[in-house]
Amino acid sequence: MQALSASITGRAIREEKIAVEAVDIRDFTEDKHRHVDDYTYGGGAGMLMQAQPVFAAYESVAARLEKKPRVVYLTPQGVPFTQDLARDFSECGELVLICGHYEGIDERVLEEIVTDRVSIGDYVLTGGELAAMVVVDAVSRLVPGVLHNDESAQDESFAGGLLEYPQYTRPESWHGKEVPEILLSGNHKKIEEWRLKQAEERTRKFRPDLYEKYEANNQ
Numbered sequence: 001m002q003a004l005s006a007s008i009t010g011r012a013i014r015e016e017k018i019a020v021e022a023v024d025i026r027d028f029t030e031d032k033h034r035h036v037d038d039y040t041y042g043g044g045a046g047m048l049m050q051a052q053p054v055f056a057a058y059e060s061v062a063a064r065l066e067k068k069p070r071v072v073y074l075t076p077q078g079v080p081f082t083q084d085l086a087r088d089f090s091e092c093g094e095l096v097l098i099c100g101h102y103e104g105i106d107e108r109v110l111e112e113i114v115t116d117r118v119s120i121g122d123y124v125l126t127g128g129e130l131a132a133m134v135v136v137d138a139v140s141r142l143v144p145g146v147l148h149n150d151e152s153a154q155d156e157s158f159a160g161g162l163l164e165y166p167q168y169t170r171p172e173s174w175h176g177k178e179v180p181e182i183l184l185s186g187n188h189k190k191i192e193e194w195r196l197k198q199a200e201e202r203t204r205k206f207r208p209d210l211y212e213k214y215e216a217n218n219q
């Protein structure tokens with residue numbers, strides 16, 4: 001949460017373009033020792049979060065919202081988080097993000113409340129919090145008014161299915177490397193063509209998976 005108070009997300013919170021609230025599932029346990037986890041049926045290593053406190057925490061949040069929210073469970077078993085999904089979430093108004101801990105959450109409560117299972121990549125984090133912050137960050141910058149005019153979200157990586165072209169600022173020469181001459185030419189049509197070609201080359205080299213999709217869409 002602290003991380004969100006810095007930089008662009010921090011400014012967006014202060015300007016009330018977005019609001020982020022953390023709810024501690026532990027506050028909703030009926031267990032006298034405040035436990036929220038237990039052993040898994042069927043055996044196996046690790047503990048599982050119980051359905052009751054997760055459900056109670058969700059209900060307390062949902063009761064304050066006007067309509068049924070999208071409820072996103074962060075898990076390595078989810079669909080990959082992409083720019084398209086970030087855009088989709090940014091148009092939802094309200095989002096509830098559920099962060100698992102331990103080995104996960106009792107499947108029964110997930111079945112009842114979760115609308116989307118989302119993974120931020122093929123690796124396992126110790127909990128869903130960092131993944132939730134990634135989602136909050138990527139979604140926030142697509143909310144109207146969050147980025148100011150000079151921070152446009154239009155002409156960037158993944159817009160159009162390509163990685164972004166390389167960019168340069170002053171000075172013209174640095175460590176013996178020159179800014180590509182075309183960028184100094186003032187010929188906007190030529191610059192646009194050059195940038196598209198660079199974006200295509202980069203995508204083909206670094207993300208052949210994306211390039212294949214791009215090619216299929218541009219046949």
Ligand code: ADE
Binds near residue numbers: 076
């Ligand atoms: N929780 C643990 N690992 C995760 C991942 N890769 N994505 C989303 N949530 C997670």
